[in-house]
Amino acid sequence: MNRIINLAAILFFAVLASCRPMKEADLIITNAKIYTVDRNFSIAEAMAVKNGKILATGSEDDILSTYDAPVVNDLSGLPVYPGFIDAHCHFYGYGTNLIGSADFTGTGSFDEVLELVKQHRKKYPDAYWIEGRGWDQNDWEVQEFPDNRELNRLFPDNPVILTRIDGHAALVNDKAMEIAGITSQTKVDGGEILLKNGKPTGILIDNAIDLVREKIPAPDARQVSHALLAAQEKCFAAGLTGVYDAGLDKQVIDMIDSLDKQEKLKIRMYVMLSPTEENFRAFVDKGIYKTDRLDVRSIKLYADGALGSRGAKLIQDYSDDPGNNGLLLRTPESFREIIKMAYEKGFQVNTHAIGDSANRMVLTLYGEALKGKNDRRWRIEHAQVIAPGDFGLFAKYGIVPSVQPTHATSDMYWAGERLGPERIKGAYAYRRLLKQLGWIPLGTDFPVENINPLYTFYAAVARKDLKGRPEGGFQPENALTREEALRGMTVWAAKSGFEEDEKGSLEPGKFADFVVLDKDIMQIPENELPAVKVLKTVVGGEEVFGMPR
Secondary structure, three states: OHHHHHHHHHHHHHHHHHHOOOEEOOEEEEOOEEEOOOOOOOEEOEEEEEOOEEEEEEOHHHHHHHEEOOEEEEOOOOEEEEOEEEEEEOHHHHHHHHHHOEEOOOOOOHHHHHHHHHHHHHHOOOOOOEEEEEEOHHHOOOOOOOOOHHHHHHOOOOOEEEEEOOOOEEEEOHHHHHHHOOOOOOOOOOEEEEEEOOEEEEEEEEOOHHHHHOOOOOOOHHHHHHHHHHHHHHHHHOOEEEEEEEEEOHHHHHHHHHHHHOOOOOOEEEEEEOOOHHHHHHOHHHOOEEOOOEEEEEEEEEOEOOOOOOOOOOOOOEOOEOOOOOOEOOOHHHHHHHHHHHHHHOOEEEEEEOOHHHHHHHHHHHHHHHOOOOOOOOEEEEOOEOOHHHOHHHHHHOOEEEEOHHHHHHHOOOHHHHHHHHHHHHEOOHHHHHHHHOOOOEOOOOOOOOOOHHHHHHHHHHOOOOOOOOOOOOOHHHOOOHHHHHHHOOHHHHHOOOOOOOOOOOOOOOEOOEEEEOOOOOOOOHHHHHHOOEEEEEEOOEEEEEOOO
16 A cells, blocks of 8 residues: 555656746757866766856756756767866967967077068068067077077068067067167166177067067057957867956957957956056056956066076076076066055956066065965966975965966976076976965966967876977976866966856856867877867857867
8 A cells, every 4th residue: 555655656746847847048068078177076967058157067867857948959978178268378469469460489490480571571561560479599400599680681671570489588670779769778677688799689688678669559449359359269269268368458458348348259358457557547546347258357567587588587597697697577666566556456466477586576575465374366477487495485375376387398498408407396396386275277378388278288287298298298296187287277267366156167157158179188198188179169158169070
């Protein structure tokens, strides 16, 4: 009798459940391997989306029995990840390079650079200024800075500026120096004009570049819009749904906001303000500016230059350049003034620091303001060379190291020469930095490095370049696990800008920003990682990039 009653009860509740109305969704993803990157690193089979946000993730049976949607996408077992977020890049600068600048990335000699400049001139014959970026003398057979003699011969009447890949050195011709008023007697705080036989060679280091840059006419609104949209297209194709742009001015930020409101710029942007009075009046004085796709809450500062151009500020001289220990680009006093303002206004301070001396200075100045444990999330961008005794200051003051793993695999062939066998041990030390706070945001610094976030993932876990070198990896003790690397380019990147409650993982209530790949980066052999393809990029439930399968 009891058995009959129990069976009747089961049938009653089954009928009752079948009569329960289905919940409405806009999109359901099924038959997928969804890495939610939640606290437990859960993996789901299905996901429901409505109004651009995630309703639920779970088993396929649970999602399909609970939700109904006009679009149900069967992914045939493909892997899904939170949309990748680049925690440090130059999104707008990348866009300007796409629409009017010669690209020298990967060139093997200065002769190749010159050939590309000539091709660029044919493409843009009416432009007065000739611009290009991406050369790296460390990749050439002769690893020395070039001079401008050939540029003077080829382009006597047009100003030329060819920026090194890191943006911290540039080669300009005599016409550009004439316009900028640069002579052999010109001195620049935080910069250097290289001379040979008492005459400028055309190589400008760090702040000296600004003497020329400020003479280049500012782009008009159409050009700014074009650059932003061109960069967005490339980012979506790479699986990026969010970017942290490291230093912009009001004109560009206003255009980002305008394109956002017009539903044209859909990528989510966290913007660091360049430290100008106009930016301070427009943004800092008024407080944090936040929409679903634009977040303005930080100030970007530069402490020093780059290791590749020997402008990074070191405690001791460069091992391969005695008498030179780099450049500080800003005085401690000016840092204190801006830090004080940012602290009072509740803004983050994000400072570029490469050398151990620059990092020590920034850690110390931050510590003076922050005093102890806090959740201000002030960041050091790159945190590239750290003195042994200074690692603990990140934890002591809650300072976030924001790093770019492909810098390690790009620099590893010559960084040891710059730093020597002992100092290199504290360079690109991502695992040691991870241990300070228990989390670490990852980026690329594009266009300094390749935009591809999967290269970031590979460099972080393998510590190798795209040719699989060196065997065993570069300083492998500082490699990250695959889970740590994925968190670093999703939820930890979001956390570095106080955005972890809205994006960075695939959890209910968060934006439905995700990417579908052709292979599972958490499972495939290490050497296959760089070749993984993005099949689909989705922002707010809308497909913004799709590759035919």
